[in-house]
Each structure stands twice: as C-alpha cells, then as structure tokens.
Amino acid sequence: MNVNAIIQNQSLKAYNTFGIDVNARYFAEFNKIETLSEVLASATFQQNKQLILGGGSNILFTKNFDGIVLHNLLKGISKVQVSEHDYHVSAAAGEVWHDLVLYAITNNLGGIENLSLIPGYVGASPMQNIGAYGVEIKDIFVSLKAMEVATGLIKTFTKEECAFGYRESFFKRAGKGKYIILEVTFQLSTKHQLNTSYGAIEQELAKMNAEPNIKNISQAVINIRSSKLPNPKELGNAGSFFKNPTITIAHYETLKKQYLDLPGYPINAQNIKTAAGYLIEKCGLKGFRKEDAGVHQMQALVLVNYGKASGHQIFDLSSLVIEKVKENFGIELEREVNII
Numbered sequence: 001m002n003v004n005a006i007i008q009n010q011s012l013k014a015y016n017t018f019g020i021d022v023n024a025r026y027f028a029e030f031n032k033i034e035t036l037s038e039v040l041a042s043a044t045f046q047q048n049k050q051l052i053l054g055g056g057s058n059i060l061f062t063k064n065f066d067g068i069v070l071h072n073l074l075k076g077i078s079k080v081q082v083s084e085h086d087y088h089v090s091a092a093a094g095e096v097w098h099d100l101v102l103y104a105i106t107n108n109l110g111g112i113e114n115l116s117l118i119p120g121y122v123g124a125s126p127m128q129n130i131g132a133y134g135v136e137i138k139d140i141f142v143s144l145k146a147m148e149v150a151t152g153l154i155k156t157f158t159k160e161e162c163a164f165g166y167r168e169s170f171f172k173r174a175g176k177g178k179y180i181i182l183e184v185t186f187q188l189s190t191k192h193q194l195n196t197s198y199g200a201i202e203q204e205l206a207k208m209n210a211e212p213n214i215k216n217i218s219q220a221v222i223n224i225r226s227s228k229l230p231n232p233k234e235l236g237n238a239g240s241f242f243k244n245p246t247i248t249i250a251h252y253e254t255l256k257k258q259y260l261d262l263p264g265y266p267i268n269a270q271n272i273k274t275a276a277g278y279l280i281e282k283c284g285l286k287g288f289r290k291e292d293a294g295v296h297q298m299q300a301l302v303l304v305n306y307g308k309a310s311g312h313q314i315f316d317l318s319s320l321v322i323e324k325v326k327e328n329f330g331i332e333l334e335r336e337v338n339i340i
C-alpha cells in the first residue's frame, strides 16, 4: 500500500451521524480487498489501535481516535437463484443498507422491506443484528465473509457462528475488533411473506390507500420513520441510544401497579421486554437539554447533538439517563451505540 494513501489527522465530523468533531490520527479508505490486505500488512496498521468504520451511524466518538480508522468503500451486489422462489443476495460491506433494500424491491425480492431507511452500511448490519418493524437481519441471514485482522485470512461465518441476539452478535462480543466484515449474504424470495402487524404499518398503508406489497410496505416504513426519527443530516444522532431492557415478569408486575400503561413484550415464561423510551420519558427527561446535548423532544430513546456537543457531553447525558432510570425503576439501561 502506498503510504500516501494513509492520511494523517483526518477530521471524522463528516464520518459520524452525531456530527462529533474529532480527529483520527490515521485514516485510510479501501474499495478493494487487496488494498485492505495491504493496509493490514502496513506498520501503521499493526502498530496502532484500529477501528473499522461504515456509515458512522451507530458510533459515539468521545475523544480523538489515537490510531487508524479504516473506512469501508467495498461495493457490489449480486444474486444467485437457489430454488424456485429463493435467491441468495450478496452485498459488499460498503454498500449503503438502504440501497440494498431498493435493489431487493426493484428485483421483486421480499424479506428486507421492513428494514427500509435504516442508516449505515451493509457491513455493520450483522454487528448488532439490525432490526425494525418486526424483522431482524437474522431472519433472512445466510452467511458472511470477514477478514481476520490478525492473519488477513478470509473466513465464512454461518448464522449460528454469528450468535445473533437482540442488537447483539459474536462481532460485538468475543469477535469484537477481530474481524472486518467484507460481504453479507441474505436469502430473499419472490414469494413474499408480508409483515404488516408491527407498529403503524397497517395504518400508514390505509392512509396511503395502498395495498400491502413489498414496495408499499417499504414506502410506509419510510413515511413512518421520516415522521418519527430525526434526520441525522439535520440533527446529529445515532438512532436509539439505548436497548430496550429485559426485566423479570415479577418486576414488571410491580411497576405496572404504578405505571398502568408500561409497555411489555413477553420474551419467555420469566422475562419481559419493556420500552426504554417510555422509562426515560417518565423520568421527565424527554426534551431535556444540557448545552448542545439533548434527549430528543419527540423520541426519548434518541440522544441528539444540537450542534457543538462533544462526544463526552453526549456520553455524560447518557450516564444521567441511565442513573435516573435506575433510580426510578430499578432498571439498568444498556447503551446500544458503540462508544469509542
């Protein structure tokens, strides 16, 4: 790799949707696997802390990054028919997620229409098993290819090996920082199994006067998301900052005596998932703002940067939210966003 291709002191402001103004000591982009292999073999890479960056929509930089940031620009989408109705669609990790959704819809392939408009790149989608409107990528995931940082070898991971959970995977746990995801393969189908039961999809379709099909569901999801979530281009944010917590049913029943409308989605015989946004709102923090760091006025699960907030200020605000929710409900919220 040409050493000139590694830039020094690159601002990351345009590379994270919070719009946090920090620098990376070293920064390199790659659009070919060969280039990535060369970067991995370079002394700059091997002697420094490393971070692989996609769209920067699930990350909070709390300080300058004293190491090398690799920005993934691998492109390409292809499909192979595997049965009468089913296709394996493989997308390079640097493809924008929503572009993959559009590709699927254009090719009459169902399965990811409910995941329309989730920001970020395909390569990060397995990291936290992205999900929305009743669908997670684990539902249509086949396999992925990733380069092992230590050896430069490319390994294929099955769904089982990815150990997907709610906003979780092997790559956020034991595999953290050890692999660079290069390509992800999904099974999509021309025999559509529509899922309109979640959220306000049905109401939105009725409002649109549109029949349920993959194209209209995608549009309905786009409409709902655009009306509910702040656009990072206008107001810095990383979507849901916290995971929805799982508590015991006994704990839930106790809280429900005081909070009659406390949401609950049973997970198993002992546990129930509740809504972090509800808890934050009940702590009186919806719309709370300290300098330029705030809890969004319409969606308490989203923390926002009103302009010049530092990553530290956003992080401190998230700690305050965790403290207040713990104090009021005895529930420990977990951050969903990757803190760097």
Ligand SMILES: Cc1cc2nc3c(=O)[nH]c(=O)nc-3n(C[C@H](O)[C@H](O)[C@H](O)COP(=O)(O)OP(=O)(O)OC[C@H]3O[C@@H](n4cnc5c(N)ncnc54)[C@H](O)[C@@H]3O)c2cc1C
Pocket (backbone or CB within 6 Å): 017, 051, 052, 053, 054, 055, 056, 057, 058, 059, 072, 093, 118, 119, 120, 121, 122, 123, 124, 125, 127, 128, 129, 130, 131, 132, 179, 180, 181, 182, 229, 230, 231, 232, 237, 238, 239, 240, 338
């Ligand atoms: C407005 C808004 C709405 C959102 N809504 C949702 C939602 O509905 N559901 C949902 O699940 N998420 C949602 N998110 C979060 C985010 O869009 C997803 O987590 C997305 O997958 C992040 O992709 P990214 O490319 O931006 O990842 P980045 O922020 O760049 O990276 C996230 C993590 O993945 C790692 N990573 C990135 N690429 C690779 C790679 N190729 N190999 C290995 N590691 C990698 C990074 O090091 C980092 O730890 C939302 C975010 C925003 C801003």
